Amino acid sequence: MTPIPNLNIVPFVSVDHMMKLVVKIGIETVLTDLAAYIEEDIKRWESFDKTPRIAAHSVDGVIELMPASDGSLYAFKYVNGHPKNTREGRQTVTAFGLLADVGTGYPTLLSEMTILTALRTAATSAVVAKYLAPKGADCMAVIGNGAQSEFQAIAFKALLGVKKLRLYDVDHAATEKCMRNLAGLGFDLVPCTTIEDAVQGAAIVTTATADKQNATILTDNMVGAGIHINAIGGDCPGKTELHRDILLRSDIFVEYTPQTRIEGEIQQLPKNHRVTELWQVMTGQAEGRKSARQITLFDSVGFAIEDFSALRYVRDQLQRTRLYQELDLLADPDDPRDLFGMIQRSTANLAVA
Amino acid sequence: MTPIPNLNIVPFVSVDHMMKLVVKIGIETVLTDLAAYIEEDIKRWESFDKTPRIAAHSVDGVIELMPASDGSLYAFKYVNGHPKNTREGRQTVTAFGLLADVGTGYPTLLSEMTILTALRTAATSAVVAKYLAPKGADCMAVIGNGAQSEFQAIAFKALLGVKKLRLYDVDHAATEKCMRNLAGLGFDLVPCTTIEDAVQGAAIVTTATADKQNATILTDNMVGAGIHINAIGGDCPGKTELHRDILLRSDIFVEYTPQTRIEGEIQQLPKNHRVTELWQVMTGQAEGRKSARQITLFDSVGFAIEDFSALRYVRDQLQRTRLYQELDLLADPDDPRDLFGMIQRSTANLAVA
Numbered sequence: 001m002t003p004i005p006n007l008n009i010v011p012f013v014s015v016d017h018m019m020k021l022v023v024k025i026g027i028e029t030v031l032t033d034l035a036a037y038i039e040e041d042i043k044r045w046e047s048f049d050k051t052p053r054i055a056a057h058s059v060d061g062v063i064e065l066m067p068a069s070d071g072s073l074y075a076f077k078y079v080n081g082h083p084k085n086t087r088e089g090r091q092t093v094t095a096f097g098l099l100a101d102v103g104t105g106y107p108t109l110l111s112e113m114t115i116l117t118a119l120r121t122a123a124t125s126a127v128v129a130k131y132l133a134p135k136g137a138d139c140m141a142v143i144g145n146g147a148q149s150e151f152q153a154i155a156f157k158a159l160l161g162v163k164k165l166r167l168y169d170v171d172h173a174a175t176e177k178c179m180r181n182l183a184g185l186g187f188d189l190v191p192c193t194t195i196e197d198a199v200q201g202a203a204i205v206t207t208a209t210a211d212k213q214n215a216t217i218l219t220d221n222m223v224g225a226g227i228h229i230n231a232i233g234g235d236c237p238g239k240t241e242l243h244r245d246i247l248l249r250s251d252i253f254v255e256y257t258p259q260t261r262i263e264g265e266i267q268q269l270p271k272n273h274r275v276t277e278l279w280q281v282m283t284g285q286a287e288g289r290k291s292a293r294q295i296t297l298f299d300s301v302g303f304a305i306e307d308f309s310a311l312r313y314v315r316d317q318l319q320r321t322r323l324y325q326e327l328d329l330l331a332d333p334d335d336p337r338d339l340f341g342m343i344q345r346s347t348a349n350l351a352v353a
Numbered sequence: 354m355t356p357i358p359n360l361n362i363v364p365f366v367s368v369d370h371m372m373k374l375v376v377k378i379g380i381e382t383v384l385t386d387l388a389a390y391i392e393e394d395i396k397r398w399e400s401f402d403k404t405p406r407i408a409a410h411s412v413d414g415v416i417e418l419m420p421a422s423d424g425s426l427y428a429f430k431y432v433n434g435h436p437k438n439t440r441e442g443r444q445t446v447t448a449f450g451l452l453a454d455v456g457t458g459y460p461t462l463l464s465e466m467t468i469l470t471a472l473r474t475a476a477t478s479a480v481v482a483k484y485l486a487p488k489g490a491d492c493m494a495v496i497g498n499g500a501q502s503e504f505q506a507i508a509f510k511a512l513l514g515v516k517k518l519r520l521y522d523v524d525h526a527a528t529e530k531c532m533r534n535l536a537g538l539g540f541d542l543v544p545c546t547t548i549e550d551a552v553q554g555a556a557i558v559t560t561a562t563a564d565k566q567n568a569t570i571l572t573d574n575m576v577g578a579g580i581h582i583n584a585i586g587g588d589c590p591g592k593t594e595l596h597r598d599i600l601l602r603s604d605i606f607v608e609y610t611p612q613t614r615i616e617g618e619i620q621q622l623p624k625n626h627r628v629t630e631l632w633q634v635m636t637g638q639a640e641g642r643k644s645a646r647q648i649t650l651f652d653s654v655g656f657a658i659e660d661f662s663a664l665r666y667v668r669d670q671l672q673r674t675r676l677y678q679e680l681d682l683l684a685d686p687d688d689p690r691d692l693f694g695m696i697q698r699s700t701a702n703l704a705v706a
Contacts, residue, residue: 007443008368014681015361019699027696054407056422058455063427065418069409074416076431078451080458086689090360090457094683098431102411104443105433114684118692147686150693174690181693328367330447331467333500336439337527339471340503341534343380346372 008332013111013314017323021314022115024321028158031151034123035159037309042127045279047071048305052259055236060084062236068304074100075308077113081236083210091147092210093117099311109315110327113307120310121302122151124255125230126159129204131281131288132253132296133228137203138162143195143217144209144233145169145178152206152232153182164188168198196222207241208232220245225293232300236263242297244268250297253278253288255306264299275299361685366464366667370676374667375468377674381511384504387476388512390662395480398632400424401658405612408589413437415589421657427453428661430466434589436563444500445563446470452664462668463680466660473663474655475504477608478583479512482557484634484641485606485649486581490556491515496548496570497562497586498522498531505559505585506535517541521551549575560594561585573598578646585653589616595650597621603650606631606641608659617652628652 013021022030041048053066061082068075079095086092095113100106129137140162142149146169156162165187169175175191182189192198199205199222207217210233223229223246233241242265252275254260261271278298280286289296318324333342366374375383394401406419414435421428432448439445448466453459482490493515495502499522509515518540522528528544535542545551552558552575560570563586576582576599586594595618605628607613614624631651633639642649671677686695 012680015684016681016699019696022696023700049409051407054404054418054420056402056420056427056455058422058424060456061458063420063422063453063455063458065407065420065429067407067409067418069411069416071411074409076418078429078453078460080453082456082458085457088457089689090459091684091686091689091692094459096460096682100416100431100433102409102416103413103435104438104441105414105416105435106443106447107431107449112682112684115692115696146690147692177688177691177694181691181697327365328369329449329465331368331444331465333444335530336442336444337499338530338534339444339468339500341530343372343375343468344534346369347376 008328008330009326010107010110010329011318011324012327013109013324015112015115018112018115021317021321021323024323025317027154030119031123031126031155032158034119034310034313035127035155037313038120038124038306039127039282041305041309042279043282044070050256052256052262053304066304066307068308069102072102073308073312074102075304075311077304077307079113079117097307097311099315107329109311110329111311111314116310116314117307118148118151120306121148121232122155124306125152125206125232125298125300126155128253128278128298129156129160129228129230132298133160134203134226134289134292137228139164139166139202140204140206141166141168141198141202143168143198143205143207145174146208146210148208148232149178150181152208153187154185156204157187162204164190166190166192166198166200166202168192168195202227204228204230206230206232209241215241216243217241218246219243220249223249223295225295227295229295229297230300231265231297237267240265240268247297250295251276252297252299253281254299255301255303259303260299260301263301265297266299361681361683362679363460363463363682364671364677365680366462366677368465368468371465371468374670374674374676377676378670380507383472384476384479384508385511387472387663387666388480388508390666391473391477391659392480392635394658394662395632396635397423403609403658405609405615406657419657419660421661422455425455426661426665427455428657428664430657430660432466432470450660450664452668460682462664463682464664464667469663469667470660471501471504473659474501474585474653475508477659478505478559478585478651478653479508481606481631481651482509482513482581482583485651486513487556487579487642487645490581492517492519492555493557493559494519494521494551494555496521496551496558496560498527499561499563501561501585502531503534505561506540507538509557510540515557517543519543519545519551519553519555521545521548555580557581557583559583559585562594568594569596570594571599572596573602576602576648578648580648582648582650583653584618584650590620593618593621600650603648604629605650605652606634607652608654608656612656613652613654616654619652
């Protein structure tokens with residue numbers, strides 16, 4: 001007999017537990033396994049309920065809810081984006097998420113997702129690059145050396161064997177931090193003082209900057225034939241990183257078109273500009289890279305299904321790692337209709353508490 | 354100097370803490386204060402970002418996200434509705450919610466909301482009845498004696514002085530449970546064996562049933578002139594409680610028209626049928642009850658602003674009651690750009706853990 005579960009309890013993975021999980025399993029393994037979960041879910045794209053994220057915009061940033069369901073599991077993520085936060089010692093992006101059982105509506109996992117989002121974003125970039133980057137690419141420029149940069153670097157090393165990194169940030173201290181963190185992990189690290197320098201010889205260019213504005217991190221003349229651009233930053237209306245001319249020379253790949261039209265680099269283009277969705281490439285319904293001179297662009301904005309995959313991955317590690325705590329999140333009266341009686345009877349507990 | 358807060362910590366109110374909070378403050382006081390918060394927020398209706406809830410429907414039920422923001426505070430609730438759950442010992446409705454600071458996007462409170470939703474639903478019904486029920490109403494019929502019934506009863510007693518209750522449920526055991534729970538709380542309780550019997554002499558009729566179907570709890574002949582109908586159940590597409598003819602004889606009041614047209618009793622009516630929003634009545638822009646023979650109907654479906662108010666109320670009790678725990682929900686590296694370094698450094702902690 002299956003033991004009767006404590007219906008009031010939901011496992012909760014704190015920031016501390018998530019860090020321990022990454023360290024215990026090993027970050028390269030986590031990124032590789034996460035990428036496999038993401039690829040598996042993107043391949044069954046058509047079985048998901050999809051909706052563009054629900055955003056509450058304000059002067060300083062945005063708060064978003066990102067739900068997704070495959071009819072059996074339901075997931076959503078709460079995530080904010082506030083570029084000014086770093087000036088006050090806070091994260092630009094923080095997040096947490098939930099997994100629930102569609103059949104009962106009961107939550108089955110609550111998890112921090114600030115770290116998990118960093119992991120899944122990098123894992124997604126790398127799994128996409130498996131389909132789009134030039135064969136044998138081993139050198140990547142990383143423009144923007146903030147919180148996302150090391151995760152990208154390690155994911156590309158783990159999944160594609162990229163070992164040579166050319167690092168650039170407007171703030172050299174960020175580059176130094178990135179160099180420090182990646183030292184001893186098997187990379188050939190080259191700090192660069194200009195973007196022009198950083199992209200020299202790079203088969204992959206990753207842009208991961210965070211200003212909430214239309215910026216031009218890359219201009220057309222910096223982008224040579226045959227490269228793959230992994231455009232991570234730029235994930236809300238009015239925030240882009242690439243010059244429009246680059247977009248016009250590239251074949252553009254997106255997660256979910258209705259959302260990327262609003263948030264991605266392609267907000268600079270007409271609504272009918274041709275883009276290809278990743279699931280079409282991964283299922284073989286559309287071509288990825290076709291030629292050695294083609295410029296491929298992954299216009300990444302982050303989609304709810306990637307969070308769904310990430311939460312599913314974390315859930316599958318709980319039993320083995322025991323890295324969670326039990327949260328008393330759900331009311332569970334003996335008689336479901338007797339919620340009031342449960343409160344009344346708690347008086348006895350209060351008296352002795 | 355203000356102490357530097359622990360940026361990783363979010364206060365969490367568990368089910369146990371919520372029960373203790375209700376017992377400590379007293380349920381009548383909680384409902385009265387909650388009603389005041391809700392009334393205050395509904396009166397400043399136009400300052401809120403509003404959206405119909407985002408629903409994921411399945412065969413067995415629905416999972417919904419309900420966000421609301423006044424530009425300073427942001428709130429959302431996760432809530433499910435699965436009528437079959439009670440057959441398996443689970444709640445039809447469970448919920449939890451979050452309050453966040455719009456300026457930083459940082460969560461400031463995570464709380465159970467199964468109990469809190471029951472409280473805010475009852476508080477909303479009672480505050481609405483202050484505007485719509487006939488003056489001096491002291492007798493209420495309660496059709497459906499499930500999890501919501503006692504909360505409704507106590508809210509109507511606390512806010513309107515309703516002391517005489519005529520209880521009916523298809524399952525007499527539910528009525529007995531309700532009688533037991535309300536015994537000794539100052540009510541005059543009358544169990545009834547038919548709905549016709551229950552509505553006899555009642556100035557207010559509360560319907561709170563939970564089947565996911567078009568039901569007809571009340572038919573036209575049961576509804577006399579001058580009463581106020583507080584229709585609580587029926588909160589998703591295809592689920593209603595009242596015969597259409599009753600709607601046609603009533604003046605109908607709703608929370609947020611775009612959502613109620615989809616979910617409320619008025620899904621039975623043409624899209625242009627006249628309804629009045631509560632905020633218009635509470636701000637004096639529209640009339641509530643106009644005559645002694647008028648039938649008023651509150652077509653309640655529950656709106657995100659009520660949850661916003663409820664979370665705001667709970668937040669305001671934290672300091673005084675200390676009924677919360679600290680949740681390690683947000684990553685807080687010393688350098689916001691150094692999320693990866695924070696994980697790396699946690700290795701040391703793991704070794705000694």
